[in-house]
Amino acid sequence: MPTPLDHEFVRAAAGAADRSAAPLAARPDEEAVGVTHRELARRVKTLVAAYRSPESALHGSGRAVTAALTHLRALRAAQTPSGLFAGGDNVQSPPDSAFTVNDVCDAHVLAAGAGPELRDVTAALAEIAGAATTALLTGGVHTPNHRWELCAALARLHRSFPDDRLPDRVDAWLAEGVDIDAEGLYSERSAVYASHVTNPSLLLLSDVLGRTDLRDAVERNLTATLDLIRPDGTVETVHSRRQDQRHPFPLAPYLPHYRLFAIRTGRGDLSRAARLAAAGGIDDPDLLAQTLLTPDLCRALPAPAPEPLPRARYLTTARLASHASATAHSVLYGGSDVPEHRRIRSGLACNPTFLRLFAGDAVLESVRLSRGFFDLGPFRAAGMEQLADHRYRLTQTLTAAYYQPLPPELRRDDGAYRMADEGRFSAAMAFPDRPRDEISQTTRVEAELRDDGADLRIEISGPRVPWALELTFRPGGVTEGAVPIGDGRWCLTTGATTYRVGSDEIRVEAAVEAGEPLAGPDRSDVLRYDPGQDHTVVGGTDATTGNRVYLGGLGPQTLTVALRARRSPPVA
Numbered sequence: 001m002p003t004p005l006d007h008e009f010v011r012a013a014a015g016a017a018d019r020s021a022a023p024l025a026a027r028p029d030e031e032a033v034g035v036t037h038r039e040l041a042r043r044v045k046t047l048v049a050a051y052r053s054p055e056s057a058l059h060g061s062g063r064a065v066t067a068a069l070t071h072l073r074a075l076r077a078a079q080t081p082s083g084l085f086a087g088g089d090n091v092q093s094p095p096d097s098a099f100t101v102n103d104v105c106d107a108h109v110l111a112a113g114a115g116p117e118l119r120d121v122t123a124a125l126a127e128i129a130g131a132a133t134t135a136l137l138t139g140g141v142h143t144p145n146h147r148w149e150l151c152a153a154l155a156r157l158h159r160s161f162p163d164d165r166l167p168d169r170v171d172a173w174l175a176e177g178v179d180i181d182a183e184g185l186y187s188e189r190s191a192v193y194a195s196h197v198t199n200p201s202l203l204l205l206s207d208v209l210g211r212t213d214l215r216d217a218v219e220r221n222l223t224a225t226l227d228l229i230r231p232d233g234t235v236e237t238v239h240s241r242r243q244d245q246r247h248p249f250p251l252a253p254y255l256p257h258y259r260l261f262a263i264r265t266g267r268g269d270l271s272r273a274a275r276l277a278a279a280g281g282i283d284d285p286d287l288l289a290q291t292l293l294t295p296d297l298c299r300a301l302p303a304p305a306p307e308p309l310p311r312a313r314y315l316t317t318a319r320l321a322s323h324a325s326a327t328a329h330s331v332l333y334g335g336s337d338v339p340e341h342r343r344i345r346s347g348l349a350c351n352p353t354f355l356r357l358f359a360g361d362a363v364l365e366s367v368r369l370s371r372g373f374f375d376l377g378p379f380r381a382a383g384m385e386q387l388a389d390h391r392y393r394l395t396q397t398l399t400a401a402y403y404q405p406l407p408p409e410l411r412r413d414d415g416a417y418r419m420a421d422e423g424r425f426s427a428a429m430a431f432p433d434r435p436r437d438e439i440s441q442t443t444r445v446e447a448e449l450r451d452d453g454a455d456l457r458i459e460i461s462g463p464r465v466p467w468a469l470e471l472t473f474r475p476g477g478v479t480e481g482a483v484p485i486g487d488g489r490w491c492l493t494t495g496a497t498t499y500r501v502g503s504d505e506i507r508v509e510a511a512v513e514a515g516e517p518l519a520g521p522d523r524s525d526v527l528r529y530d531p532g533q534d535h536t537v538v539g540g541t542d543a544t545t546g547n548r549v550y551l552g553g554l555g556p557q558t559l560t561v562a563l564r565a566r567r568s569p570p571v572a
Helices: 007-026 037-052 063-076 094-112 116-138 142-161 165-174 191-209 212-226 252-265 270-278 286-292
Strands: 309-317 321-323 331-335 353-357 360-369 383-388 391-403 436-450 453-460 466-473 476-478 483-486 489-491 495-501 506-517 547-554 557-564
Touching: 007 063, 007 286, 037 063, 037 094, 037 116, 037 286, 063 116, 094 116, 094 142, 094 286, 094 309, 116 142, 116 165, 142 165, 142 191, 165 191, 165 547, 191 212, 191 252, 212 252, 212 270, 252 270, 252 286, 286 547, 321 436, 331 436, 331 453, 353 453, 353 506, 360 436, 360 453, 360 495, 360 506, 495 547, 506 547
Parallel strands: 489 547
Antiparallel strands: 309 321, 321 331, 331 353, 353 360, 360 466, 383 391, 391 436, 436 453, 453 557, 466 547, 476 495, 483 489, 495 506, 506 557
């Protein structure tokens, strides 16, 4: 017996499309001024989908057709003589143009099957696609996900306008191998690019080329992402190498992929994720077009599997551990790229947050450790070791040097030595040729992730320098037991503080094992977060905002920090 259709889902997808398309159809001749080429193409695709869908208020609407033609004229005008599109920071960009061509080709499939009323729309779409083909066929990329977006555009072009050169070029890109690791994470480790670019591109390539291995890669990524879903319905991004490492990412963009794989495989865990992705409502205007292009999306979801609690996962490739129970959800992270590359750079995982803890509405967004060691920035673990079930050790050793005079044979009369970078700064001093006196500092954080929170043991060895542990709580709660020091900040010495939101709370208790007593609230020079010179040299920062509780002192130091969560009982 065939699976019944989910009419409620289709109506919701049509409603999202209508909210975007109806204002455009209400003023069908109004020129689209200041609209990017990607948005122009997405609007055309949505208008055509609304015209095609019986669930849409614009079904069969001539005004929707006129609005689509108006936008297509603007889109054709944005095309340069090369066939690529103007606009954006990436000049004459094949991958950025590929995003637009992907929507153009999908709109072409929808328009070509709609009858004579969309003949002019179909022709305009074909003209735009044809003008872009050569540039996309020969163009290059500059990020990992761009390869798959570009390949998807080439495959879509071949689907509508067959040309043997197109699949050959796709094969050349795919021969590099899909950049998915043993845990199911793509090399950029980014929720944004997995959900918006890589997964939909690989699915399209799988369908057009018959490559089941690409479909399997998407399912592996969706499976890995299950353990990255946080209690607030967002996806963990602290380990990302892209822009989303700085802020939470909603689960909603994963909806079509979790839904499609749940329907096709019958997996209850993917069905649960699909329901969670739609829990806040459906607002994506592109979903309607996807239901028309992939009818399986319209089928009813299988029964969801209950969430397994407690559960734990250690993603070894990203060095990220998570632990979830009915009381607490914690994330421990030791996978920064900065210790290896010794720089802050786009494309590297740079976030210095090493712990998060959720207790219902009480959320500890970030735990960071700042050290005043040669301005080299906060603790970012260079290694993460699993000691036992739920127990881990994060380690980083920093080394700086003082340099001795050059050997006589390497000295120059003109004093013009080569410019060199010694890891902290650059100068015309030929650093590699000089004897050096090194100073080191090692930080170790041992963490046990528990059903009711986490235990930390922090050991800072090396010279006597200031350090500060920063705990940033999500706004909306009340801090009790710590001393306020202004600007949303508190100081905790020995004892405990509690952060409470309603009847949910996180309690923090600290104790010194070795070293001097913790700094008091008068030590503003210590109780602060220092982002390090890579940020401050250009007047920047990566500091958090919110309710921040500080513990600080002068190392060497060993201290323990106990984090305990308490949840309000569930409503019967």
